[in-house]
Amino acid sequence: MAFDFKGKTVLVTGASRGIGRAIALEFARGGASVALNYAGNAAAANEALALVQQAGAAKAKLYQFDVADPAACAAAVESVAADLGGPHVLVNNAGIAIDQLVMRTKDEDWNRSLQVNLTGNFNLIRAVSRPMMKARGGAIVNVTSVVGEMGNAGQAAYAAAKAGQIGLTKAVARELASRNIRVNAVAPGYIDTDMTAGLPEAAKTKLTEMIPLSRLGTAADIASAVAFLASDQASYVTGEVLRVNGGMYM
Numbered sequence: 558m559a560f561d562f563k564g565k566t567v568l569v570t571g572a573s574r575g576i577g578r579a580i581a582l583e584f585a586r587g588g589a590s591v592a593l594n595y596a597g598n599a600a601a602a603n604e605a606l607a608l609v610q611q612a613g614a615a616k617a618k619l620y621q622f623d624v625a626d627p628a629a630c631a632a633a634v635e636s637v638a639a640d641l642g643g644p645h646v647l648v649n650n651a652g653i654a655i656d657q658l659v660m661r662t663k664d665e666d667w668n669r670s671l672q673v674n675l676t677g678n679f680n681l682i683r684a685v686s687r688p689m690m691k692a693r694g695g696a697i698v699n700v701t702s703v704v705g706e707m708g709n710a711g712q713a714a715y716a717a718a719k720a721g722q723i724g725l726t727k728a729v730a731r732e733l734a735s736r737n738i739r740v741n742a743v744a745p746g747y748i749d750t751d752m753t754a755g756l757p758e759a760a761k762t763k764l765t766e767m768i769p770l771s772r773l774g775t776a777a778d779i780a781s782a783v784a785f786l787a788s789d790q791a792s793y794v795t796g797e798v799l800r801v802n803g804g805m806y807m
């Protein structure tokens with residue numbers, strides 16, 4: 558079932574591939590205007606744009622910027638407002654995994670992980686809060702991870718950033734609730750995308766054994782949860798972390 562997003566503009570970061578592309582498609586099916594952000598993969602971004610247009614988006618446009626760059630985020634939100642209106646919904650999905658044992662983690666990798674995965678969310682939340690307040694409402698969904706709640710060896714920088722997103726979600730949910738802006742998070746388990754494509758088959762089999770539903774998730778599994786939280790059907794839900802992980806962590 559597609560939720561109804563007619564008349565709404567949705568900004569999805571990291572929309573060129575994987576989970577973000579599936580999220581952009583879900584909003585397109587609901588009739589939204591979709592602003593698709595990406596970092597640098599223009600071929601993937603153009604493919605995502607074409608699919609979003611075919612899926613029924615009212616309007617759609619690509620925005621290339623680095624979510625870690627605060628000035629670029631502020632400028633992008635202004636461009637989206639001018640081009641498509643809103644934004645009424647922000648989905649902070651862009652993320653990177655720089656995996657390394659903690660003793661081998663370089664300062665630059667630690668800092669980059671936090672800047673993209675956590676500060677990127679803050680940059681865009683700050684930028685959209687003014688137009689959302691002016692519109693007297695809005696919805697923000699941050700895509701965190703199961704490892705932000707349960708940790709994972711070799712992912713200290715990623716897990717720290719993903720846990721940080723949960724605190725950010727709850728603090729901003731409290732701060733913006735009186736303005737009718739809801740802020741939630743979705744915490745995916747292991748999802749079959751480019752990010753996990755490098756996992757050896759043996760590791761995937763081992764992971765699957767830890768998942769009660771006995772499979773890796775799909776990008777579409779996450780997209781429908783994000784769309785629900787952004788929809789009017791979730792109008793009394795804020796500050797929530799919705800786990801979509803096949804039961805891997807309860």
Ligand code: NAP
Binds near residue numbers: 752753
């Ligand atoms: P993915 O397939 O690697 O795609 C990453 C997306 O983020 C791409 O669209 C990429 O753009 C964009 N991106 C990366 N760095 C960016 C930056 N600095 N600024 C703007 N865009 C940037 O990743 P995914 O698996 O779909 O993951 C999406 C989100 O889900 C991430 O936040 C991730 O942490 C989270 N998550 C994933 C899993 C999983 O198992 N896959 C599990 C839990 C949580 P380009 O195409 O231009 O590079």
